[in-house]
Amino acid sequence: MFVANRMTKHPITVTPDATLDEAAGLMKKHHFRRLPVVEDGKLVGFFSDRDLMRVSPSPATTLSRYEIRSLLDKMKVREIMQKKVLTVPEDATIEEAALIMCNEKVGGLPVVSSVGAVVGIITETDIFKTFVDVMGLQDGKTRITVEVDDKLGVVNELSGVFSENGLSIDSLVTCKQPNGRYEIVIRGDIPSVDDIRAKIEAKGYTVIHDVKIGN
Numbered sequence: 001m002f003v004a005n006r007m008t009k010h011p012i013t014v015t016p017d018a019t020l021d022e023a024a025g026l027m028k029k030h031h032f033r034r035l036p037v038v039e040d041g042k043l044v045g046f047f048s049d050r051d052l053m054r055v056s057p058s059p060a061t062t063l064s065r066y067e068i069r070s071l072l073d074k075m076k077v078r079e080i081m082q083k084k085v086l087t088v089p090e091d092a093t094i095e096e097a098a099l100i101m102c103n104e105k106v107g108g109l110p111v112v113s114s115v116g117a118v119v120g121i122i123t124e125t126d127i128f129k130t131f132v133d134v135m136g137l138q139d140g141k142t143r144i145t146v147e148v149d150d151k152l153g154v155v156n157e158l159s160g161v162f163s164e165n166g167l168s169i170d171s172l173v174t175c176k177q178p179n180g181r182y183e184i185v186i187r188g189d190i191p192s193v194d195d196i197r198a199k200i201e202a203k204g205y206t207v208i209h210d211v212k213i214g215n
Helices: 020-030 049-055 065-074 094-104 124-134 154-164 193-201
Strands: 034-039 042-048 108-112 118-123 141-148 171-176 182-188 206-213
Touching (some): 020 049, 034 118, 042 049, 094 124, 118 124, 141 154, 154 171, 154 193, 193 206
Antiparallel strands (some): 034 042, 141 206
16 A cells, blocks of 8 residues: 555645745645745645744733734744654655654655655655554454464464364454564454354464454
C-alpha cells in the first residue's frame, strides 16, 4: 500500500509572503492543521497550527481583537514557518511514512513527486484510516489473537487449521512482544469461535483473546 493512494491529493498551499491571518483563514476554512509553503513551484517550508499558536498573543493579553488581527496581518508565513521540512516521496509505502512520522513525532508530511513538486499531504489520520482498512475493522469480522513462540512454520500451521475447516483468513498480522514471543492476530468469518479455538489449542498454541469487531 503506497502513500500516493492514501494521501490528500492536490493540497492547498500557501506562499511565504502570505500573512499569518491569510494562512490561518485557509486552515480554518478547509479544516486543515498544516499547509505546505510553496514558492515558484518548490517546497520551501511547512506551516502548522502549532506555528500559529507559538506567535499568537496569549488569552490573557490586553490587546483588542482589532489589534490582534492587525498583528497577525503584518507577520508573514516565512517568518515563522518550518524551513527544514521532512517529506516523503509519493512512491513510498505507508509503512515508511508512518515510521518517519513516529520517529520524528510529526502529524503530517508533504508528499513530493520525483521532480520535487508537492503532490499531496499524508497525515496521521490517513495512517489510521489505512490501519482500519488493512485490518478489516468495519467488516464485522471475528478477531482471534494467538500467542506463539518465534519458530518456523507457525503461520503455515495456523493457516492450515483454518483451511482444513473451510475458513478463509481476511487478514493476519504478527506483533513481537517484549518477552520475545509473538502475538498473531487473525481476522475472518468464523461461525464457531469455540470450535476453531479448540483446534488451534490442540496444535499447542494459546488463544489469548477473541472478539467480533464491526458490523
